Amino acid sequence: MPVTPALVRRRCVISGGVARTGELAASGIDRTSLSRALAEGEIIRLREGVYAVPDLPVPVQTAVRHGGALGCLSRVHAAGLWVLEAPEAVHVSMPRTGRRRRHEGCGCVTHWSRASTTEPRAPLGEALLQLHGCRGTEEFFVALESAMRKRFIGRPGVATLRARLPAKHRWLVDFARWDADSGLESLLRLRLRGLGLDLRSQVQIPGVGRVDFVLGDRLILEADGKANHVDAPDSASSASKRHKDLVRDAAAAALGFETLRFDYALIVHEWPMVEAAILARTSSGRHLSRRVAR
Template sequence: MCTSGARIRTRAEMFSGGMSRRRLDAAHRNGSLTRLRRGVYADADTCGIAQRAALLGGTLACVSAARHEGLWVLARAEPLHVAVRPDGHRRSGGAVTHWDRIDHDAFEPPHVREVLRQILRCCGVEDFLVALESALHQRRIGGADLTWLAANTNETGREAIAFARADAESGLETLVRWRLREWGIRVRTQQNLVSVGRVDLLLGERLVVEVDGIENHASPERRHHDLVRDANAAAWGFVTLRFDYAMVIHDWPTVELALRGLLDRGIHLSDR
């Protein structure tokens, strides 16, 4: 994220805000302002990705803006997403352009709720829900924002808004919960189990599902820790299935087959 207060502005905006030409030239010379292109300047502590979006004619949008704001985003190779005013000029650079900057200055950062709507429209409901629960978890949006989103989206988006919760611990957990929502089983998250600690998801009464992010479990020590947890869970009558990021994102059919295989046998039920 950019340093708090860092901005990208046009020369006309700075002049209208009271800055003189002499002060602007001095700020440019001393490095407190960086000239991005003709008539467009960035504060020196504005991060590179925001400057790149300005060079392309707008501001960060969609998943690029969400990642920049520290929200969970389903990581995948993707071009930069840039929001441009309808009267603006898109420049080359391989970016995905969003033409929805109607009520904002060209380089004003978008509100989180606008970013979420862009994600829904551009990437689909799963990406939207992951970022939405992250925003709720971080208290970046409130009731008024949810009302606005519900009024400015489609039925699928409203279903995701109704489903979303503020206590989700990770985007992978969000994704698995969403995909299991119509399976007719009880799904609880972040449950504390005796001798185990907190687990990601508990299906029914006995089936533990752990989802490991990209950054987790790279070391032998971490792997050993997980094996001890799983063994302790088994000692108390729980069955654990553990999936990594690649399986949830790129090989969901295998994850689904594993879950259904145990659920169909009633492993999740407490009376077995």
């Protein structure tokens, strides 16, 4: 008896949105049922013998057409983890025994993996490992802390990841925390580590309010434009925001704090300038309270 098109779709859903002819046949879905489901738009064909639900995200469709699974930066970004730069190309995790396939508009970045999953998305640990090799230390660390914060990865997963990293990079995992508030915090903590500066985020200061970061005891660092974009240029609201910022800075100064303000783009892309500004304040110990200043 033919299976209804909706049931064919459901079979794809239970295997992550993608199913192969063999899996479908094993579930009792014959060619006639498959053709009907395709004709009625309940499923789509990604490539020879591979079908998917029509609302499968386009990057995942691309990765499967390429012959693999969504991997590296694309996988991490699709999972909603913090990234410094959103992916422009689709990063594909390819099983070592797999074959890269030609498909329309291919601009994919291929990563060969020892995992041989048929899932349309690479395991997160695998994707993080690929990210380290592809985008380097900072992008990896930011995504790792985000995965830890969201509990998308547990202690065993973190331990496995650490063991698979090159030995000289394992300190990154040891340095990572489970409670980072934002990707910006992860990035700042990593960059300030080399300067021997202690960083606290989302600090509540009585009379001032919640500030983004405090370095040492008395240096406030505020990051404007929290996300990966600049604030909308609305002159009335930006004037009132500027006024509020000045009030906060004055209140903080009255309590002995100094405030440095940067925007997200400056911190991420113009770090030497930001670092020089921070060092000018901290090298003389002005960021430490009298109690602890040397």
